[in-house]
Each structure stands twice: as C-alpha cells, then as structure tokens.
Amino acid sequence: xxxxxxxxxxxxxxxxxxxxxxxxxxxxxxxxxxxxxxxxxxxxxxxxxxxxxxxxxxxxxxxxxxxxxxxxxxxxxxxxxxxxxxxxxxxxxxxxxxxxxxxxxxxxxxxxxxxxxxxxxxxxxxxxxxxxxxxxxxxxxxxxxxxxxxxxxxxxxxxxxxxx
Numbered sequence: 354x355x356x357x358x359x360x361x362x363x364x365x366x367x368x369x370x371x372x373x374x375x376x377x378x379x380x381x382x383x384x385x386x387x388x389x390x391x392x393x394x395x396x397x398x399x400x401x402x403x404x405x406x407x408x409x410x411x412x413x414x415x416x417x418x419x420x421x422x423x424x425x426x427x428x429x430x431x432x433x434x435x436x437x438x439x440x441x442x443x444x445x446x447x448x449x450x451x452x453x454x455x456x457x458x459x460x461x462x463x464x465x466x467x468x469x470x471x472x473x474x475x476x477x478x479x480x481x482x483x484x485x486x487x488x489x490x491x492x493x494x495x496x497x498x499x500x501x502x503x504x505x506x507x508x509x510x511x512x513x514x515x516x517x
Contacts, residue, residue: 371507377457378503449517453509458502459487464495 374392387399398409399421406421463478465471475491482489 373506373508376505376507378454378501378505380499380501382497382499446514446517449513450510453513454503454505456487456502457504458500459489460498460500461487461489462492462496462498463490464492464497466495468493 374394376392377388377390379386379388379390385401388396390396395412396409397411400407400409408419408421410417410419465474471491471493478489478491
C-alpha cells in the first residue's frame with residue numbers, strides 16, 4: 354500500500370512539475386540561435402549552417418538532427434477529410450496568451466545604413482527604449498542585433514486562456 358501511495362505521489366508531483374516548468378523562446382541573431390526549450394527536458398533548435406537549415410531536436414538523452422531543406426525530408430501524404438467546423442480562438446484569448454509571457458532578456462540594436470536616417474531616428478529609439486524600459490538602440494557601425502528571451506509555463510498560459 355505504501356508503494357502505491359509513493360507511486361501516486363510521484364505521478365502527481367511529476368504532473369505539477371510539468372505544469373509549472375518554464376518554457377523558453379530564445380532568439381539571438383548574433384549567434385544564429387532560434388530555440389524553443391522546455392526546462393531541461395526538451396529543446397528544439399533551428400541552426401543556419403552552410404546555406405541550409407538544421408533542426409536539432411533533443412528530448413532528455415535522445416538527439417536527432419533534421420535538414421529542413423533536404424529533398425525527402427517532408428514526404429507528401431494524401432490529405433484526408435478536412436475539418437469544416439474548426440474552432441476559432443478569439444483575439445482576446447490570443448492577446449491574453451501573449452501577455453502571459455515574461456520578457457527575460459531584450460536587446461535590439463539596429464543600423465539603417467544611412468547616417469542621416471540613423472541620426473534622425475536615434476532619439477526616437479532612445480525614448481522608445483526608455484519608455485519600455487528595454488534596450489532598443491540605433492547604432493552607427495552597420496550591425497543589426499536582436500536578442501530576445503521569453504519565458505512562460507503551462508500554468509500561466511492556461512490561466513490566461515481560461516480567464517479571458
């Protein structure tokens with residue numbers, strides 16, 4: 354009987370952990386990183402190498418690489434019955450889901466390749482970054498950089514979806 358209680362406790366604890374485990378969306382244009390990561394369990398990376406797109410899928414100890422531009426990667430399958438009564442998600446629910454994300458890191462640095470345009474837009478972007486309390490800048494060194502890290506979890510997303 355104690356083993357059954359222990360097993361039940363373990364299953365409930367695992368489900369609660371999955372419900373509250375963080376989900377990260379990461380974009381870093383300096384390193385070419387585009388990643389969706391579910392805590393330490395799973396991650397999906399998109400890597401741009403040698404004029405190809407590689408999808409790196411990791412789940413616990415299992416790893417698999419897919420070349421998305423490979424000819425036979427996507428096999429054509431016949432389309433079966435399409436659902437005619439698709440359930441539409443309202444704009445209010447989508448907005449609530451987007452608001453549930455926490456911005457962990459945000460750094461945008463843009464250059465428009467024209468000194469006069471950069472000079473005119475510099476104070477606009479400075480004030481915009483000051484208003485949002487995020488690092489948004491114009492640079493004059495011909496470098497465009499975006500670093501964005503968003504965090505969410507299943508509990509926050511479901512609360513946002515069902516409360517709106």
